[in-house]
Amino acid sequence: MSQKGTQSIQFDEAPYIISSASIVGTKEGEGPLGKLFDVVGADDLFGENTWEEAESTLQKEAAALAMGKAKLAKEDIRYLFAGDLLGQSIATTFGLMELNIPLFGLYGACSTAGESLSLAAMAVAAGFGEQVLAVTSSHFASAEKQFRFPLEYANQRPLSATWTVTGSGAFVVGKRKTKARITGITTGKVVDYGIKDSMNMGAAMAPAACDTIYRNLVDFGRSPQDYDKIITGDLGYVGQEILIRLLREKGFDISGQHMDCGIEIFDRETQDTHSGGSGCGCSAVTLSAYLLPKLEKGEYQRILFVPTGALLSTVSFHEGKSVPGIAHGVVIEHA
């Protein structure tokens, strides 16, 4: 039995992250992690005609790169676990269809990187596949069109707003031994604190991140110090403060371990992204390019990766609904 506590799993035969790849846009390439990504696009259309096609191309390229690094052909991949932020997940559909691999389409907003890695690890641990692929993406321009305003409006953004990362991360999860192992997961619940401001998603998602991290620590009987880093997806500066305060109220101080991909990926002083980066791609490319190499080298022994998602649409927002959050935790260990 590998169930742990009320909402976690510890894998008896923990699957490995065999390879990963990251591809990002120009702004991400100019940021603090710029030199670490596998590919930085020359422009943000990636040779396509629309922002949506550009995002599809990101997924296609990231998937191909990850399989190439693992020296695997698409026939070697049993399942795809993939998703994006766009309505009806069109970036995923059109990006991955040529792979011709059975697809489990996912939607977890910006938490999808965590959701896809969780299901990928579950499938491999259970023997349902030797190798599976987890892919997620976001694109600044397709997301602005989907959730806010077309870029041409040039509207002003409040300081609490985050900047959707243009990027895709792909991960081959399987049985072949490497230096990085997914040893457990903590699957998130929808958590709603009633926040209604879609320009302050850090605040909307922080309670969900708090809930998942809290459950992870309790389910595994760990303290924050048992992790070298506890890494949220895209809370940004505003959400980080709230998360640390909320967890303190529950008896855990993660201020020494906490890191946020949205904070790492852009430079606060020079890149004018306000509260930080966001999007499915934000946590995925940061894990692939920045966190995994440190873990593989042994600089980190164990991390808790917690992509965070804000569950809204323009329809729910315009109908006056709140912005609930969700966060999926993935425990990754040096092997």
Place this chain on the structure above:
Amino acid sequence: MSQKGTQSIQFDEAPYIISSASIVGTKEGEGPLGKLFDVVGADDLFGENTWEEAESTLQKEAAALAMGKAKLAKEDIRYLFAGDLLGQSIATTFGLMELNIPLFGLYGACSTAGESLSLAAMAVAAGFGEQVLAVTSSHFASAEKQFRFPLEYANQRPLSATWTVTGSGAFVVGKRKTKARITGITTGKVVDYGIKDSMNMGAAMAPAACDTIYRNLVDFGRSPQDYDKIITGDLGYVGQEILIRLLREKGFDISGQHMDCGIEIFDRETQDTHSGGSGCGCSAVTLSAYLLPKLEKGEYQRILFVPTGALLSTVSFHEGKSVPGIAHGVVIEHA
């Protein structure tokens, strides 16, 4: 090892469908299956103010009913596997958040009932949960607003168009023995024949249904006669014809076994739904109210349930993209 062929799984310890529930709108209540559903709403708003809230209520009620029938509390459910058709899956988010159960959000368009049952069965078979819940929904009015025109426009619909079912089906999958067992799954790939007509989704989805049914028969070494019924989700009359022809070209004649939930749920002569019903809810409520009881009684010994999805959004459609399809097969046997 339970992998079967190139894209199927046979469960060594096949999980059971412990209970299920169906709730539908007025038009579905007036249809041929009307008397079989657990709940038929008095009107299609289900006491809410918006169509989206109405759809959320459908999910909430279906989930509660299914758990009630199984005499399970929400604390007994380890995971939710759920999704709907709306952008960013808001019907699911707002419908299920009060359950406070870890959620894997899914998007497979109208194939989501098959996707959610597949992942639910995988999770239980692998020992990741004693009981999990698979929930999907669609609502005619929220779907028309999302994909076509607001109802107030009163636009005309071509004869190839289908009518989105207002309904939600929920299934508790677990280890407790019942008369219905999920013995295998065949997970679908994205299949694109280049159809660009969003008012002819039967044609767009038929190739995906063909692909999944073909793979299922080959992977399990079965002929169509090994199933009492092969049931697609919502191909409608137009898609049914194409599916049967495509499978004949591949050497299988399923004309004696084929059934389509979209054809069953409405009366062609009197209900003016053109090609038939569609939507995530269509296959889910038909399985719960019509197919499972026959299987539990032994009238069917083995069925192949294949919900079908059309992977489009208004954005992809307006950008001139095709409408790819996907279909997820679930083998359910009398136990």
